[in-house]
Amino acid sequence: xxxxxxxxxxxxxxxxxxxxxxxxxxxxxxxxxxxxxxxxxxxxxxxxxxxxxxxxxxxxxxxxxxxxxxxxxxxxxxxxxxxxxxxxxxxxxxxxxxxxxxxxxxxxxxxxxxxxxxxxxxxxxxxxxxxxxxxxxxxxxxxxxxxxxxxxxxxxxxxxxxxxxxxxxxxxxxxxxxxxxxxxxxxxxxxxxxxxxxxxxxxxxxxxxxxxxxxxxxxxxxxxxxxxxxxxxxxxxxxxxxxxxxxxxxxxxxxxxxxxxxxxxxxxxxxxxxxxxxxxxxxxxxxxxxxxxxxxxxxxxxxxxxxxxxxxxxxxxxxxxxxxxxxxxxx
Amino acid sequence: xxxxxxxxxxxxxxxxxxxxxxxxxxxxxxxxxxxxxxxxxxxxxxxxxxxxxxxxxxxxxxxxxxxxxxxxxxxxxxxxxxxxxxxxxxxxxxxxxxxxxxxxxxxxxxxxxxxxxxxxxxxxxxxxxxxxxxxxxxxxxxxxxxxxxxxxxxxxxxxxxxxxxxxxxxxxxxxxx
Numbered sequence: 001x002x003x004x005x006x007x008x009x010x011x012x013x014x015x016x017x018x019x020x021x022x023x024x025x026x027x028x029x030x031x032x033x034x035x036x037x038x039x040x041x042x043x044x045x046x047x048x049x050x051x052x053x054x055x056x057x058x059x060x061x062x063x064x065x066x067x068x069x070x071x072x073x074x075x076x077x078x079x080x081x082x083x084x085x086x087x088x089x090x091x092x093x094x095x096x097x098x099x100x101x102x103x104x105x106x107x108x109x110x111x112x113x114x115x116x117x118x119x120x121x122x123x124x125x126x127x128x129x130x131x132x133x134x135x136x137x138x139x140x141x142x143x144x145x146x147x148x149x150x151x152x153x154x155x156x157x158x159x160x161x162x163x164x165x166x167x168x169x170x171x172x173x174x175x176x177x178x179x180x181x182x183x184x185x186x187x188x189x190x191x192x193x194x195x196x197x198x199x200x201x202x203x204x205x206x207x208x209x210x211x212x213x214x215x216x217x218x219x220x221x222x223x224x225x226x227x228x229x230x231x232x233x234x235x236x237x238x239x240x241x242x243x244x245x246x247x248x249x250x251x252x253x254x255x256x257x258x259x260x261x262x263x264x265x266x267x268x269x270x271x272x273x274x275x276x277x278x279x280x281x282x283x284x285x286x287x288x289x290x291x292x293x294x295x296x297x298x299x300x301x302x303x304x305x306x307x308x309x310x311x312x313x314x315x316x317x318x319x320x321x322x323x324x325x326x327x328x329x330x331x
Numbered sequence: 332x333x334x335x336x337x338x339x340x341x342x343x344x345x346x347x348x349x350x351x352x353x354x355x356x357x358x359x360x361x362x363x364x365x366x367x368x369x370x371x372x373x374x375x376x377x378x379x380x381x382x383x384x385x386x387x388x389x390x391x392x393x394x395x396x397x398x399x400x401x402x403x404x405x406x407x408x409x410x411x412x413x414x415x416x417x418x419x420x421x422x423x424x425x426x427x428x429x430x431x432x433x434x435x436x437x438x439x440x441x442x443x444x445x446x447x448x449x450x451x452x453x454x455x456x457x458x459x460x461x462x463x464x465x466x467x468x469x470x471x472x473x474x475x476x477x478x479x480x481x482x483x484x485x486x487x488x489x490x491x492x493x494x495x496x497x498x499x500x501x502x503x504x505x506x507x508x
Contacts, residue, residue, distance in 0.1 A: 095466075122389070129400030156408065
């Protein structure tokens, strides 16, 4: 029976997490439009429902009823599965992120994390790499030259910033002595948050993370002014919406990882764990939106140069210095 | 309860083994290089699942990250960049290159076959069997071996990779003349 119970537990956890995540993703789009509006001294969406609260719903219905076009030149199968790859990886990255301690429900101790695995951090890096296949294949399968250009830029940018991303998290592994995200949170509960102990790692992770989720100032793969939208140029209807959902889900997940690795995860006084987790995640998402309203897009060659000639050496140096400091017992 | 678990493992193993072999076949037979590359990714994935069955989660994740992720992304990148999918699809019936390729493949296959049979005859097991790995921390076990017992081989491999990078930079450098 134990097997059945744990299977039910896993399935229920999965469904709840995906549904809640999708809800937050939908409202993150509204939050972004509202905040960007305010940053640009306008109102943002405010017609559908009070304060525009039904806008995500209206957007969903709208994109569902648009005509779905598959171009003549397209590689049909890949064209259809590419948005799915994006969404799948963005959602499954969330599986190893702990969003609370343990709760007791119906006489069972339930850990508030879907998969509590030893190699959690590596799993995140691996899925981050896979997520870009959706972008690259989507661009290529459209059979459109702008799409291919966007895809190539995405691939190049991803390969460059992946390295810095991996190096930026090594410090947290050294400090916590584990790749398990639960252990990393536990290490921050007993000591200081890693943003205090390892501040440069936090900054580097934010920068590389922005490049990873293709947001300003690194939104090269879909720069509308040069590539007419880049990799998703041929996509319409729900497939386009799936790309959008995947992008926001990925943003939410990256914010969750930043929270877990550097901001103490779900730990905090008075309030329950999941509430603290959400507060911190939305603080990071607020930063992402704020930064989008502030910075212009970088030029493509500048992005590549910055990635290889500035970010990579700095993150390497950061790892060496952190390792030395830990070995000497300073932090 | 153990019966169910073992049965489940067998089902997963057979499914993944079939998937790995099938996608490897698909990879070899596709015309479009991009499709070949994608089928290769599927192969890597199914092999990674088999690693998980052997309790080698670290190797599995590393396999997905390095092979299915990074290396295949580079391969795709290069294929797209040089537009291999339009040209270079030689349909010539017989060529010297194909003959050599076939010979090498057959040799490799015989080698693997021989290895499997001699290994099965000896029946020797290493120190890190799936049962041992189930108890130990996977990353720690791999780390201790890599940076302890096999540190020399590990460093040689890194130097080899470094040489590869240096060579690539040298080839890509702008010529003076």
